[in-house]
Amino acid sequence: xxxxxxxxxxxxxxxxxxxxxxxxxxxxxxxxxxxxxxxxxxxxxxxxxxxxxxxxxxxxxxxxxxxxxxxxxxxxxxxxxxxxxxxxxxxxxxxxxxxxxxxxxxxxxxxxxxxxxxxxxxxxxxxxxxxxxxxxxxxxxxxxxxxxxxxxxxxxxxxxxxxxxxxxxxxxxxxxxxxxxxxxxxxxxxxxxxxxxxxxxxxxxxxxxxxxxxxxxxxxxxxxxxxxxxxxxxxxxxxxxxxxxxxxxxxxxxxxxxxxxxxxxxxxxxxxxxxxxxxxxxxxxxxxxxxxxxxxxxxxxxxxxxxxxxxxxxxxxxxxxxxxxxxxxxxxxxxxxxxxxxxxxxxxxxxxxxxxxxxxxxxxxxxxxxxxxxxxxxxxxxxxx
Amino acid sequence: xxxxxxxxxxxxxxxxxxxxxxxxxxxxxxxxxxxxxxxxxxxxxxxxxxxxxxxxxxxxxxxxxxxxxxxxxxxxxxxxxxxxxxxxxxxxxxxxxxxxxxxxxxxxxxxxxxxxxxxxxxxxxxxxxxxxxxxxxxxxxxxxxxxxxxxxxxxxxxxxxxxxxxxxxxxxxxxxxxxxxxxxxxxxxxxxxxxxxxxxxxxxxxxxxxxxxxxxxxxxxxxxxxxxxxxxxxxxxxxxxxxxxxxxxxxxxxxxxxxxxxxxxxxxxxxxxxxxxxxxxxxxxxxxxxxxxxxxxxxxxxxxxxxxxxxxxxxxxxxxxxxxxxxxxxxxxxxxxxxxxxxxxxxxxxxxxxxxxxxxxxxxxxxxxxxxxxxxxxxxxxxxxxxxxxxxxxxxxxxxxxxxxxxxxxxxxxxxxxxxxxxxxxxxxxxxxxxxxxxxxxxxxxxx
Numbered sequence: 088x089x090x091x092x093x094x095x096x097x098x099x100x101x102x103x104x105x106x107x108x109x110x111x112x113x114x115x116x117x118x119x120x121x122x123x124x125x126x127x128x129x130x131x132x133x134x135x136x137x138x139x140x141x142x143x144x145x146x147x148x149x150x151x152x153x154x155x156x157x158x159x160x161x162x163x164x165x166x167x168x169x170x171x172x173x174x175x176x177x178x179x180x181x182x183x184x185x186x187x188x189x190x191x192x193x194x195x196x197x198x199x200x201x202x203x204x205x206x207x208x209x210x211x212x213x214x215x216x217x218x219x220x221x222x223x224x225x226x227x228x229x230x231x232x233x234x235x236x237x238x239x240x241x242x243x244x245x246x247x248x249x250x251x252x253x254x255x256x257x258x259x260x261x262x263x264x265x266x267x268x269x270x271x272x273x274x275x276x277x278x279x280x281x282x283x284x285x286x287x288x289x290x291x292x293x294x295x296x297x298x299x300x301x302x303x304x305x306x307x308x309x310x311x312x313x314x315x316x317x318x319x320x321x322x323x324x325x326x327x328x329x330x331x332x333x334x335x336x337x338x339x340x341x342x343x344x345x346x347x348x349x350x351x352x353x354x355x356x357x358x359x360x361x362x363x364x365x366x367x368x369x370x371x372x373x374x375x376x377x378x379x380x381x382x383x384x385x386x387x388x389x390x391x392x393x394x395x396x397x398x399x400x401x402x403x404x405x406x407x408x409x410x411x412x413x414x415x416x417x418x419x420x421x422x423x424x425x426x427x428x429x430x431x432x433x434x435x436x437x438x439x440x441x442x443x444x445x446x447x448x449x450x451x452x453x454x455x456x457x458x459x460x461x462x463x464x465x466x467x468x469x470x471x472x
Numbered sequence: 473x474x475x476x477x478x479x480x481x482x483x484x485x486x487x488x489x490x491x492x493x494x495x496x497x498x499x500x501x502x503x504x505x506x507x508x509x510x511x512x513x514x515x516x517x518x519x520x521x522x523x524x525x526x527x528x529x530x531x532x533x534x535x536x537x538x539x540x541x542x543x544x545x546x547x548x549x550x551x552x553x554x555x556x557x558x559x560x561x562x563x564x565x566x567x568x569x570x571x572x573x574x575x576x577x578x579x580x581x582x583x584x585x586x587x588x589x590x591x592x593x594x595x596x597x598x599x600x601x602x603x604x605x606x607x608x609x610x611x612x613x614x615x616x617x618x619x620x621x622x623x624x625x626x627x628x629x630x631x632x633x634x635x636x637x638x639x640x641x642x643x644x645x646x647x648x649x650x651x652x653x654x655x656x657x658x659x660x661x662x663x664x665x666x667x668x669x670x671x672x673x674x675x676x677x678x679x680x681x682x683x684x685x686x687x688x689x690x691x692x693x694x695x696x697x698x699x700x701x702x703x704x705x706x707x708x709x710x711x712x713x714x715x716x717x718x719x720x721x722x723x724x725x726x727x728x729x730x731x732x733x734x735x736x737x738x739x740x741x742x743x744x745x746x747x748x749x750x751x752x753x754x755x756x757x758x759x760x761x762x763x764x765x766x767x768x769x770x771x772x773x774x775x776x777x778x779x780x781x782x783x784x785x786x787x788x789x790x791x792x793x794x795x796x797x798x799x800x801x802x803x804x805x806x807x808x809x810x811x812x813x814x815x816x817x818x819x820x821x822x823x824x825x826x827x828x829x830x831x832x833x834x835x836x837x838x839x840x841x842x843x844x845x846x847x848x849x850x851x852x853x854x855x856x857x858x859x860x861x862x863x864x865x866x867x868x869x870x871x872x873x874x875x876x877x878x879x880x881x882x883x884x885x886x887x888x889x890x891x892x893x894x895x896x897x898x899x900x901x902x903x904x905x906x907x908x909x910x911x912x913x914x915x916x917x918x919x920x
Contacts, residue, residue, distance in 0.1 A: 088807050092805055092807075120843060122807065122808065123805035123806060123807055123808075123809070124805065124806040124809030124810055124839070124841055124842065125805065125842075125843065126802075126803045126804050126805050126839065127839065127840050127843075128771075128801055128802055128803050128837075128838040128839050128840065129838050129839075129840055131903060131905070131906055132888075132892070132895050132903050132904065132905035132906055133777070133778045133779070133892050133895040133896050133904075133905065134771065134773055134777045134778070134780065134782065134797075134799065134838050135485070135631075135777045135778070135799065135836045135837070135838065135896060136839070136840040136841050136842075136895070136896060136898070136901060137818075137819050137820055137821065137841065137896055137897050137898070137899070138809075138814060138817040138818070138819045138824060138841045139819050139820075139821040139823055139824070139841075139842075139897075139899050140810055140841055140842025140843065140899060140901065141842060141843070141845050141848065141899055141900065142810040142842065143810040143811070143823055144823070144848075144849065144899055146810070146811065147823060215843045215844075215845075217845065217846075218845075219848070256846070257846065258845070258846065258848060259845060259846030259847055259848045259900070260846060347822065348821070348822050348823045349821055349822040349823070350821075350823065352850075352851065403848055403849045403850050403851075404848055406850070408850040408851075408864065408865075409850075409862065409865075410851060410854065413851075457862065457865055457881075460860075460862060460881075461880045461881065463860070464860065464880070464881075464882060465880075467701060467860075
């Protein structure tokens with residue numbers, strides 16, 4: 088690998104400011120630092136630094152999403168062949184391969200568009216490329232219905248990266264979770280294409296669905312008062328839904344990785360789930376329709392709740408920053424998600440909106456937690472005086 | 473000493489190369505130097521010129537704003553040069569030592585029988601005063617102020633830090649004399665922070681507080697926070713244990729004796745051990761012939777690896793430092809470094825396999841292992857700061873230059889060393905200590 092290092096070192100002067108290929112600097116730097124941890128040593132302050140960096144952190148998040156991604160691919164195939172009535176005659180690898188070919192373009196579009204913009208902004212601003220999009224780039228496909236047109240994925244990604252992140256100054260400065268901005272953008276900009284029953288299951292032009300096929304997600308059915316899903320299917324993920332959100336099991340695997348490595352915040356995960364359960368119980372108590380009567384714990388298996396609680400709400404940048412704030416933030420997400428889901432018929436899924444709403448309020452929560460901290464410090468003042 | 477203050481937060485960084493409890497005494501080096509740059513926010517005025525002969529204890533320079541604060545020659549000899557940097561800033565005042573130069577005679581007395589003013593005058597004239605640091609801000613103590621307390625931490629929890637229990641062997645009497653002098657400088661108490669096993673527990677005229685826990689439990693900043701928090705307007709002084717010995721010797725012998733024991737530590741040292749030398753000794757006198765002979769670059773640090781100053785062999789040791797650490801420079805690229813499982817990579821995070829071997833000692837180099845980013849992760853700093861302080865919010869207040877917020881969030885209670893671990897653990901590689909010092913400087917500028 089010495090030739091690679093030599094290549095990058097030799098080309099480094101060519102991309103410096105004023106040199107001929109300066110416009111390639113962020114690309115050069117991006118690939119160089121991807122391959123090699125830089126030789127930068129501490130100039131001031133502490134002489135030693137932890138081995139962890141943003142690349143390792145973000146790559147671990149990507150790793151934790153992989154089970155959900157792989158299962159999503161399988162499920163796309165599963166739903167497709169189930170819809171056309173050929174499930175029994177199709178093998179595991181055919182199911183997976185069908186889904187793989189369907190999902191891969193979405194992932195590629197998301198990464199190419201997002202990273203392209205990220206590189207361009209890094210070049211314009213003269214800073215290093217942020218790793219944040221490595222995560223957003225995989226989360227965006229996973230929250231898309233499989234039949235979302237690729238151009239929409241591209242437009243939504245571009246919108247999310249530019250208006251969700253770069254206008255605020257890039258990774259670390261954004262207020263909202265960029266992946267959810269992409270989802271919300273599509274939801275409000277192209278409501279016709281993004282809802283209804285035709286987007287959740289991949290069907291070709293010539294595919295004829297079997298009798299009784301609706302393509303509706305169990306949640307949409309439930310919202311219509313028609314509760315007929317299999318709890319085990321919902322847990323393992325063999326139900327229609329956005330690509331990566333259906334399997335609670337795969338998501339739990341991801342949660343395990345995030346918690347063991349300490350990268351994902353368990354407080355937010357737990358409090359979000361607690362909030363969802365509390366709201367579910369309240370709705371059960373005051374139930375006036377079949378959806379409100381849905382056993383409270385089954386809400387956790389439906390829609391994007393689990394995916395949102397584990398991968399979206401825990402985004403450290405857009406979540407609350409204080410430890411106490413994290414409990415409040417997560418709990419309110421859980422409450423709002425289920426409340427919106429059940430009570431508001433206009434929005435079939437409340438998780439996205441609940442997280443975005445709480446992203447907006449996270450700084451306010453932090454503000455009050457910090458004020459409380461300051462008050463406590465001042466009180467300490469009076470005691471010791 | 474009834475209660476033990478148990479601290480949970482913090483981090484012990486296990487490095488290879490802790491000093492063996494063996495003391496080697498060096499001869500007086502050919503030259504010594506004082507560096508005005510060791511003191512933050514200090515403007516020196518020269519009292520001598522190159523060519524002047526000085527005795528040990530003769531003033532070399534003084535504080536422009538407090539002309540009574542002298543900085544004196546640690547060893548007698550001839551002033552050979554005043555090295556200046558940019559804008560004629562004085563960097564080093566170098567003395568060529570002369571064994572026959574002698575010392576200035578000060579008053580020999582039991583400090584217990586002296587008045588507060590007499591003790592103060594003796595410390596100022598002898599050049600020992602500058603060893604006292606003032607909190608808030610960690611700057612030179614002003615002779616006009618009366619601190620509400622004086623803190624001495626008798627244990628150092630920093631990586632590879634010297635063990636004062638070992639250094640103080642046979643010197644506790646002198647330490648007591650030094651402490652007796654300190655008690656004259658405050659109307660409040662002198663607090664002694666002691667660690668788990670301590671030889672200091674029999675020291676009199678002080679209040680002893682026991683602390684347990686990982687680094688930074690041994691920092692005076694942390695101890696002050698738990699015993700006598702600094703509020704607006706409060707002044708507390710701190711001094712290192714070996715510097716208390718200087719005071720003790722001054723009153724016992726009437727002469728200055730700035731000999732000091734250093735721990736020579738780090739993975740690049742052949743035989744890490746304790747070395748007795750004198751204040752301001754050249755780095756080379758301590759490191760020459762004692763480092764491993766290697767192909768790669770080594771970094772010599774006067775102080776510990778978290779807060780020390782990078783020095784070259786031709787430089788001089790820092791005024792406050794009781795430790796020299798030598799680690800690999802690490803100025804090399806590492807292929808896919810961020811993806812490797814990391815059996816040999818110590819980390820505070822749980823993302824490396826090294827976490828499975830909690831007792832192992834590591835060789836850490838000076839590479840920062842990544843690129844600098846904006847604040848992304850939260851909750852990381854809080855885990856290594858055993859104080860009721862929100863480090864990220866404090867640092868953001870500094871970045872926004874919001875004086876009120878800095879004050880409310882506790883800038884009076886911390887100096888660089890207290891947040892040094894934050895800089896170590898930071899995933900975003902943020903220069904925590906630089907930012908904090910910027911904040912402290914703007915506090916000094918705005919509020920004086």
